[in-house]
Structure formats: C-alpha cells, structure tokens
Amino acid sequence: VSVGILCAACAGQIPTEDGSNARFRIAGTVVNRSGGAVLERARVTIRNTKDPRDVQSQLTGDDGRFEFHVQAGKYSLHGAKRGFISSDYNQHEQYSSAIVTGAGIDTENLQLQLLPSAVLSGKVLDESGDPVRKAEVTLWREDHATGVGRTVGIRREVTDDQGVYEFTPLDAGTYYLSVTATPWYAVHPATAAPEGVVAAPAVVDQGLDVLYPTTYYLGAIESDEATPIPLRGGDRMEVDLRLIPVSAVHVVFRSPDPDKGNRFPLIQKRVFGELDS
Numbered sequence: 001v002s003v004g005i006l007c008a009a010c011a012g013q014i015p016t017e018d019g020s021n022a023r024f025r026i027a028g029t030v031v032n033r034s035g036g037a038v039l040e041r042a043r044v045t046i047r048n049t050k051d052p053r054d055v056q057s058q059l060t061g062d063d064g065r066f067e068f069h070v071q072a073g074k075y076s077l078h079g080a081k082r083g084f085i086s087s088d089y090n091q092h093e094q095y096s097s098a099i100v101t102g103a104g105i106d107t108e109n110l111q112l113q114l115l116p117s118a119v120l121s122g123k124v125l126d127e128s129g130d131p132v133r134k135a136e137v138t139l140w141r142e143d144h145a146t147g148v149g150r151t152v153g154i155r156r157e158v159t160d161d162q163g164v165y166e167f168t169p170l171d172a173g174t175y176y177l178s179v180t181a182t183p184w185y186a187v188h189p190a191t192a193a194p195e196g197v198v199a200a201p202a203v204v205d206q207g208l209d210v211l212y213p214t215t216y217y218l219g220a221i222e223s224d225e226a227t228p229i230p231l232r233g234g235d236r237m238e239v240d241l242r243l244i245p246v247s248a249v250h251v252v253f254r255s256p257d258p259d260k261g262n263r264f265p266l267i268q269k270r271v272f273g274e275l276d277s
Contacts, residue, residue, distance in 0.1 A: 086171075
C-alpha cells in the first residue's frame with residue numbers, strides 16, 4: 001500500500017538550482033498509539049523499496065519529530081523504541097503503507113504510531129496452591145511468516161523462589177504456555193539391577209513415586225488441547241499455571257551388547273504438530 005497526498009504547493013519538495021535530482025522531505029512525529037503522547041529517542045528508519053542499500057536512520061528529538069531528505073521514490077518507514085513494539089508506518093498485521101515522494105505530494109505530516117510492548121506473567125503452583133520454584137516455563141507463539149501456520153517455542157524462563165515467571169517485551173500475537181517441573185518431595189525407587197542379580201524390594205511410598213507431566217495452559221497435558229492466549233500491544237496479562245502430580249511409570253531398557261556401551265532409545269512425541277524429543 002502506498003500513501004501520498006497531492007497538494008498545489010508541492011509540499012515536501014526542496015528546490016535545486018536547475019530542478020534536477022530534486023530532494024523531498026519525509027517528516028513527521030512518532031507517538032504512543034495508546035494515548036497519543038510523543039515518543040522521544042525513538043529510532044526511525046527509511047529504506048528505498050527498490051534499493052535496500054538506500055537507507056537512513058535517526059533518533060527523534062524531545063518533540064518526537066523526525067525528518068529525512070530523499071529523492072523521488074517509494075520508501076518504507078519503520079519505528080522502534082525500547083518498551084514498544086517495532087512497527088512500520090500504518091502497519092496492520094503483515095501489511096503496511098509505503099511512503100511515495102515526488103512533486104505535489106505531501107509527506108511532511110506523517111504520524112508513526114507505536115504500541116507499548118505486552119507483558120505476560122504469573123505463577124506456577126502445585127496441587128496445594130503453593131509456588132513451584134525452578135519450574136521451566138516455555139512460551140510458544142503462532143507463526144505465519146512462511147505462509148503456513150506453525151506454533152513455535154520462542155522463550156524459556158525459570159520461576160523464582162515465589163514461583164513467578166515473566167515474559168517481556170512481547171509483540172501482539174497469539175501465545176501458548178507450557179511448564180515442566182519436578183515435585184520437591186518425589187522419591188523414585190531403583191527399578192533395575194544387573195542381569196542375574198535379584199533386586200531388593202523397594203521400600204517407597206507409592207504416593208511419593210510421582211511426577212508432573214508437561215502441562216499447558218489451562219491444565220492440558222497435550223499441546224493440541226492447550227488454551228491460546230491472545231495478546232495486544234500494551235496488554236499486561238497474568239496467567240497462573242497449576243501442576244497436578246501423576247503416578248510415575250518405570251520402563252527398563254536393556255542393552256543387547258553392554259560391552260559396546262549403553263544405547264538409550266530416542267523417545268519422541270508430537271508437540272504442536274512437530275516431533276520433540
């Protein structure tokens with residue numbers, strides 16, 4: 001999509017002595033899309049859509065203003081600032097507007113809007129509602145960049161002593177959460193002994209021989225049953241994850257040729273449509 005407003009005064013044009021190689025102004029203000037406040041020290045970049053090497057970049061001043069001098073052509077305009085979602089001019093999902101410069105086109109009063117980054121945080125809790133420390137929380141996101149919808153893991157965080165995790169900054173999108181952890185009280189009996197040796201009976205309370213299955217929001221243990229979490233720019237969402245223990249299953253694999261070392265089997269399952277070990 002290209003934008004440009006015709007005007008009789010040829011706004012934006014910088015005259016030259018002979019009229020050749022005329023230069024034009026691309027100027028405007030970077031603002032917070034939530035409230036409209038101007039954004040100082042935002043990084044603004046323009047790039048010639050026909051020549052990617054023709055690129056300029058600058059920081060906005062205290063008034064949020066930017067100004068570039070360019071030749072006639074079509075340019076992409078991009079803004080970025082810490083704490084905000086990087087965005088192109090008039091961007092909506094994967095589409096944005098290009099800036100067209102030329103005689104009679106006003107490109108001096110542009111408004112480049114940036115949304116604040118989103119924050120996703122919460123706690124991991126056990127079956128008693130107590131916080132789970134050192135739980136590994138994985139953040140997944142729906143990705144359509146290749147034209148084929150996929151859900152990919154993008155970040156991992158470990159909960160602190162209060163069971164708290166936080167992911168920030170985040171772009172707008174659809175996310176999923178999963179968590180893996182080990183019950184602090186779990187005790188697993190020895191399940192294997194050398195061949196020909198009779199193992200002593202394990203004296204372990206079966207109530208302690210448990211584990212937490214990988215758990216997705218809201219309580220699913222399979223990825224295709226996970227609940228999506230839609231986020232918009234500026235959202236601050238708190239999502240708690242609760243873990244429920246299940247009885248452990250012990251599987252013994254014996255190597256056919258111990259002299260050549262142990263060969264562990266590769267166990268895989270599908271997670272969001274992809275094989276994961």
